[in-house]
Amino acid sequence: MKFEYYDDSVLKAQISGDRFTVTYRIRAEEKEAHEMAKTICVEQSVEFPAEHIECETIQSDIIGKIESFTDAGDGAFRAVISYAAENVGEDFPQFLNVVFGNSSILPDITVERVDISERLKEIFPGPRLGLPGLRELLDAHERPFCFTALKPLGLPAKALAEEAYRCALGGIDLIKDDHGLMNQSFAEYRERVRLVSAAVRKANDETGGHTVYVPNAAGAFSSMLDRISVAEEYGAGGIMFAPGLTGFDMLYYASRHTSLVVVGHPAFIGCYIDRGKGGIDCECLIGQLPRLAGADIMVFPNFGGRFSFSEKQCHGIQEMALEDMGSIKPMVVSPAGGMKVERIDEMRKFYGNDVSLLIGGSLFTSPGGLTENCGKFKKKLEG
């Protein structure tokens, strides 16, 4: 069909030819997988029976294009599909929408990776600091960063500030709120950020250290700007969002509009991970998407802890976060989740130096006290 008021030359003039690609793995017989790839091209763009669209430029540019279709082994096929940068506009959520909006609901389709184009790199320039910026900021040039979390939910802000003070005295690089600390009456956000920031500053003044506090700001839309302001006002140094709870765009916003270290947390995005029935490969979900959104650090569950990631997945996540993407700085990944003090050497050997190791409970419960344990933690990473 023809559409009233559609002028092909007007649309054509708006198309730069700049395209980005998404790599999908499709579990199906070859013929069906190819049909599904064609479905994705339409589903992720026009959502309209393509054969009915009598519009040249929509057909040639707006609808997704299969760039390659190959056997991926294990009964799956790999389709690389390209989309016009203009389909995205300037919203990161719309970028995700093009990558996997409706197709997320279709079974047996997995996003393996995205390769963004030059035009999109200008719009989504990635981490403000990234690995090189964090090395400067934390004065830690060749070693992994050491990271901990304030716990448990239920403590008053003063108790969390005391914990932070002790950790900072021990020389820890980064301290975040536990992701369950938001704005509960026990330790309200503003009060918590005020006290913890002051405690960390006091310790830094005493030691000459550079510890950064990362409050968890993920919460109601209406409170987010205020929570960011509070973190800036009290000099927290960082800010954390769980993109599964707030949308990935909070990482983008914080990286473009603040000078805080931007940390992403994986809460509520676990479901996205492909477990054999479709989703997003964890390497892409954790190593790539937060980096493109602007996170400096992304927390994820380490292998051998409470969660179920394999060594291969953890390596893959780190590789995606560090791989060369031209102007987009590498992001630091931070394995966490039941990490123990006893595993520091193993973790360092596994991840090398371009990583942040996050140990929570074990620093608290190991003999010696927080300051001493944080000191040992750092020392092991410096050695």
Place this chain on the structure above:
Amino acid sequence: MKFEYYDDSVLKAQISGDRFTVTYRIRAEEKEAHEMAKTICVEQSVEFPAEHIECETIQSDIIGKIESFTDAGDGAFRAVISYAAENVGEDFPQFLNVVFGNSSILPDITVERVDISERLKEIFPGPRLGLPGLRELLDAHERPFCFTALKPLGLPAKALAEEAYRCALGGIDLIKDDHGLMNQSFAEYRERVRLVSAAVRKANDETGGHTVYVPNAAGAFSSMLDRISVAEEYGAGGIMFAPGLTGFDMLYYASRHTSLVVVGHPAFIGCYIDRGKGGIDCECLIGQLPRLAGADIMVFPNFGGRFSFSEKQCHGIQEMALEDMGSIKPMVVSPAGGMKVERIDEMRKFYGNDVSLLIGGSLFTSPGGLTENCGKFKKKLEG
């Protein structure tokens, strides 16, 4: 361990005793499943080795509690776990965080439903309009609502406005932007909302009808308030967000701070759906969570269309959306996704009257033109 500055009586005084529950299905042998249920209690609250927390009220109230543990059949067990309302505070994202934050990353755990408590019903009062409010607003008291979408991406705003005009002339109840229309240069948000709202108003003036236009506002955090204002300024009548892209809290925000009809779209939440390896049952994800967040209407993929939901799942989604929740109004679900004009009678029979049927492409491509096809669509629902 004991925590400095922790005063049990202070915490105790903040706990009302009001608790809400989450029902989890855990796929494992009985003993392991019970261990996992205990893990969830800790993971979704204190994230700290429970045996090390020497704090009475944290132990008795803050840590989740297994209320029941039963055989769910098919090699799975069902754990109902309660949490203190105070763990949530007043942020809807923190509610979701307590429901399934970190546990979303654990395999083989599925959220079946949530049962919110009286205190939380005050904080999260659900849809502003819901089914009864929409019946008044749309002057449609006993029939399903008819809903369509403006398509395809690539058309100029003027063309989309023309489509909307024709649909409204035909008496359609609701018209939404295709969820891929955001703020692309082809049909920028402000211009689109201005022209489409005016076109719908013109048609309503001519017919005496009540068609509501629902622009898709899901996008960058920084633009969201402006996009809501634009929808209000031009009298669109509704607003749509995809909670997978923006977070569920946008539904909450719009329902509490605007008088627009709030529509949720499932883009990018498909991964959450349990496909046998853990996640959220689609009945809860689509029928319950958006309702608790405040959506008046939630769009979802109908059975037998382009997507893969079963009849049972679709019935379950509708049931969850309509079930009695006391003060929380029922939400209207809107099956969509490759729905065809020929299926209207079948859909009406299947869903009854308390539903909104969303037909997109098929209204455009069926013989007769948009106005006539929308008129027939409505007539079938009135019959």
